[in-house]
Amino acid sequence: MDQALGLAAQPAAWAALATLIVMEVVLGIDNLIFVSILSNKLPAEQRQKARRLGIGLALVMRLVLLSTIAWIVGLKATVLDLGLTGPLDAYGKPSFETAFSWRDMILIAGGLFLVWKATKEIHHAIDPHPAGDLFDTSKAMLGFGAAIVQILLLDIVFSIDSILTAVGMTEELAIMFVAVIVAVGVMLLAADPVAEFIRRNPTVVMLALGFLLLIGAVLIADGFGVHVPKGTIYAAMAFSAAVEGLNMVARRRRAAAGAGTGGH
Numbered sequence: 001m002d003q004a005l006g007l008a009a010q011p012a013a014w015a016a017l018a019t020l021i022v023m024e025v026v027l028g029i030d031n032l033i034f035v036s037i038l039s040n041k042l043p044a045e046q047r048q049k050a051r052r053l054g055i056g057l058a059l060v061m062r063l064v065l066l067s068t069i070a071w072i073v074g075l076k077a078t079v080l081d082l083g084l085t086g087p088l089d090a091y092g093k094p095s096f097e098t099a100f101s102w103r104d105m106i107l108i109a110g111g112l113f114l115v116w117k118a119t120k121e122i123h124h125a126i127d128p129h130p131a132g133d134l135f136d137t138s139k140a141m142l143g144f145g146a147a148i149v150q151i152l153l154l155d156i157v158f159s160i161d162s163i164l165t166a167v168g169m170t171e172e173l174a175i176m177f178v179a180v181i182v183a184v185g186v187m188l189l190a191a192d193p194v195a196e197f198i199r200r201n202p203t204v205v206m207l208a209l210g211f212l213l214l215i216g217a218v219l220i221a222d223g224f225g226v227h228v229p230k231g232t233i234y235a236a237m238a239f240s241a242a243v244e245g246l247n248m249v250a251r252r253r254r255a256a257a258g259a260g261t262g263g264h
Helices: 002-008 011-039 044-067 069-074 102-126 144-169 173-200 203-223 230-263
Strands: 078-085 097-101
Touching (some): 011 230, 044 144, 044 173, 069 144, 102 203
């Protein structure tokens, strides 16, 4: 208790907390997009339950991982080294590495899963004779248990990435706990509006799947030692979302203009 009060009196601790909350919220966007897409493929009465359960599991997993912080840090130790490296880049560092830690292998596995899942959903969207229409959210195309299992698998990957980010920004466990709880709380509040927005704007699904494909590729690259700055990735995603927003506005105005012309 005294330690917590001591931290509360330090401006640096508040700055670290604010920064970490922002980072955790940004990192949670990936998780939220995945949960929204999967939950929208469930029957309408199960969607909110799946979103809340999936995000709740993410919170539990992050808090459990924070409680085993020493083990999490140990995941960065090399456990498999193939002895290969790519050519040196402009900074004299190998372009890729084949010395893998458990973290690397988890990121690669999670990235491969995301690439597979996003590719499969994109294929369903463009297949002229699909078994089920990706954009038709009026009927279920996924079982509740299957959705929760897939959400849980990605929760593991995103949780480890989230906790390692927290460890790299502060050494205070109390700050990490508060930041994670606040960030997951924001995800919980945003889950229903985000999922409803995707449901009402079906073309956004393809953009979101493109984001998941990009994130999967970045996770795989990270596992191989190729570190792409997170800011670059999220800036590209924000730009793409802004362009799609302009397209949506343009479509609605054209539709409104067409309806007005037809009315006369």
